[in-house]
Structure formats: C-alpha cells, structure tokens
Amino acid sequence: MRLILLGPPGAGKGTQAQRLVQRHGIVQLSTGDMLRAAVAAQTPTGLIAKDIMANGGLVPDEVVVSIIADRIEQDDARNGFILDGFPRTVPQAEALDALLKKKKLKLDAVIELRVNESALLARVEKRVTEMLERGESVRADDTPEVLSKRLANYREQTEPLVHHYSDKRKLITIDGMMPIEEVTAEIERVLAAVTKADEAAQAAKRKVASKRAAKPARAAKPAKAAKSKVKAKAKTKAKAKRTVKKAAKKAVAKKTARKAVGKAAKKVSRGSKKATKASAKARSGTRRTAAKAAAGRGRKAAKKVAKRPSKAANRLTKRR
Numbered sequence: 001m002r003l004i005l006l007g008p009p010g011a012g013k014g015t016q017a018q019r020l021v022q023r024h025g026i027v028q029l030s031t032g033d034m035l036r037a038a039v040a041a042q043t044p045t046g047l048i049a050k051d052i053m054a055n056g057g058l059v060p061d062e063v064v065v066s067i068i069a070d071r072i073e074q075d076d077a078r079n080g081f082i083l084d085g086f087p088r089t090v091p092q093a094e095a096l097d098a099l100l101k102k103k104k105l106k107l108d109a110v111i112e113l114r115v116n117e118s119a120l121l122a123r124v125e126k127r128v129t130e131m132l133e134r135g136e137s138v139r140a141d142d143t144p145e146v147l148s149k150r151l152a153n154y155r156e157q158t159e160p161l162v163h164h165y166s167d168k169r170k171l172i173t174i175d176g177m178m179p180i181e182e183v184t185a186e187i188e189r190v191l192a193a194v195t196k197a198d199e200a201a202q203a204a205k206r207k208v209a210s211k212r213a214a215k216p217a218r219a220a221k222p223a224k225a226a227k228s229k230v231k232a233k234a235k236t237k238a239k240a241k242r243t244v245k246k247a248a249k250k251a252v253a254k255k256t257a258r259k260a261v262g263k264a265a266k267k268v269s270r271g272s273k274k275a276t277k278a279s280a281k282a283r284s285g286t287r288r289t290a291a292k293a294a295a296g297r298g299r300k301a302a303k304k305v306a307k308r309p310s311k312a313a314n315r316l317t318k319r320r
C-alpha cells in the first residue's frame with residue numbers, strides 16, 4: 001500500500017503514520033525526519049536545510065524530491081510506504097506522480113487530516129511540554145512564531161494539493177479533530193473500502209481480459225507497412241494513366257495542327273497560282289489594269305494566309 005498523509009503541522013500525521021506502519025507493515029517516509037537527520041549529520045543537504053527549517057521555510061523542491069526518489073528505491077519500501085510531509089508543493093506532487101509512473105507504482109490514497117487552525121498552536125505547545133518532560137530535545141521550529149510561518153506556508157503551498165489529488169480521485173478527508181483512536185479507526189475504515197473497491201476493479205479487469213482471450217481471433221488487419229505499399233502502388237498507377245492521357249491528347253493536337261498547316265499551305269499555293277495567271281494575262285496586253293489588280297489581290301490573299309495559318313495551327317504553337 002502506498003499512501004500520502006496530508007495536513008498542517010500538528011494535525012497528527014506523525015502519530016497516525018506510526019499506527020499505519022504497525023498495521024500494514026509498510027515504512028513511514030517523513031521528509032521532516034530525514035532532513036533533521038541530515039542537519040544533525042551535517043551532510044551537504046543538511047547544511048542547505050538547516051536555516052530554512054529553523055525559520056519555518058520550505059527546503060527547495062529538488063532537494064526533497066531527490067531524497068524521496070532515492071528512498072523509495074530501497075528494499076524496505078518495496079511493500080509500500082506512507083509519505084509524511086511530502087509532497088508539500090504542487091511541483092513536488094508532480095515530480096512524485098512522474099516518479100511513480102516511471103516505476104509503474106500505484107498510489108492508493110491521499111489521507112488529508114483536517115483540523116481547526118485555532119487548535120494547532122495548543123497541540124504544538126502540548127507536544128513541546130511532553131518532549132521536555134521526556135528529556136528530549138525540542139525542535140527548533142516548534143515556537144509560536146515559527147509555527148505561524150509553517151502554517152502560512154501550508155495554506156499557500158500545500159493546501160492546493162487537496163485539489164491536485166481530489167482531481168485524481170485519490171483524496172480522502174478525515175476529521176483530524178477527533179480523538180487519536182477515532183481518527184485511526186476512521187482511516188482504517190476508509191482504507192478497507194479503498195482496498196475493496198480496488199479488488200473489485202481488478203477482478204472486473206481480469207474478467208474483461210479473459211472474455212477477450214476467449215473470443216476467436218479476428219483476421220489480422222493488414223500491417224501498416226503493407227497498407228502503405230498498396231497506397232503507393234495505386235498512386236503510381238494513377239500517375240501512369242494521367243501520362244498516357246496527356247500523350248494521346250498531344251498526339252491528336254499535333255495531327256490537327258499538321259492538317260491545318262497543310263490546308264494553309266494549299267491556300268497559299270492557290271493564291272500564288274492566281275497571281276501568276278493574272279500576270280500572264282497582263283503580259284498578253286489585254287485588260288492590263290484588271291489583271292494587275294487581280295494579281296495584287298492574289299498576292300495579298302497568299303500573304304494573309306501565310307501570316308495566319310489557321311486557328312488549329314495557332315493552338316499548336318501555344319501548347320508548344
């Protein structure tokens with residue numbers, strides 16, 4: 001089981017996380033604890049985090065994300081884990097989503113412990129007194145001033161995660177103002193419901209899968225490569241058809257043009273014959289003027305025809 005505990009400082013995340021560890025045999029991964037250990041050991045991460053934590057600020061996202069990425073890789077987290085204090089910002093949540101997706105791990109639920117802010121200061125004060133009584137060292141950030149800063153950070157940066165996870169249908173909100181035992185019982189009740197719903201969904205999936213497997217296999221569709229080969233063949237065929245049509249049209253046009261040129265040439269020769277005849281007449285001396293005029297007309301006609309071969313001949317020239 002993989003869970004996230006969400007809630008402001010003093011909401012009771014740590015207490016409930018320990019109970020879940022015992023009941024479900026999973027590990028509690030608290031970024032707060034890990035960072036405090038890093039500060040105590042003075043590791044490079046600890047040196048970055050020390051002052052930020054003491055002032056109630058948030059340690060940079062990349063630092064905590066890399067801590068968690070390493071931690072969930074470890075053997076003891078294989079059975080599942082409870083994230084306590086992480087994610088605390090939307091980018092952290094998105095990084096976690098990506099991390100789980102990459103590892104093909106499913107998040108079961110996000111449990112939000114909702115509490116009245118007015119009760120939180122009293123709770124933290126009580127915690128400080130109890131720690132002092134046990135002779136334990138008190139956290140540097142458990143002072144009223146720093147607590148109000150931590151609360152403001154929660155409201156601004158962490159509360160938007162409520163929407164992030166309710167959009168993903170992972171959010172379970174529990175009244176954190178109830179006595180500890182009742183909060184635990186309520187968490188167990190909802191987790192049992194989540195597990196049951198999950199099992200039902202898995203069973204339904206298996207049923208669909210086995211039904212599908214029982215159906216006779218349909219004729220395989222032609223593979224993509226084969227399909228594209230067929231398409232390419234059809235394209236080549238169509239192109240060849242178009243080329244043949246074009247060539248035929250050109251041949252017809254050429255023939256028509258040749259005919260037209262022939263006709264025009266005939267007209268030209270007829271015209272010049274007329275002219276020759278007329279000039280012969282003129283040479284014979286009779287009706288000289290009329291003969292000259294006829295010859296002139298003949299020559300003109302010949303020129304005209306030669307200049308303007310015919311419409312068909314024109315078309316051919318244009319096409320060329």
Ligand code: ADP
Nearest residue numbers: 009010031032052053057058059064085086088
């Ligand atoms: P709280 O009781 O306020 O929830 P935690 O023990 O979870 O406190 O964390 C203590 C401090 O550690 C935080 O105030 C913050 O400075 C730092 N911290 C812990 N978890 C994160 C996180 N996920 N992102 C950034 N800072 C964190």
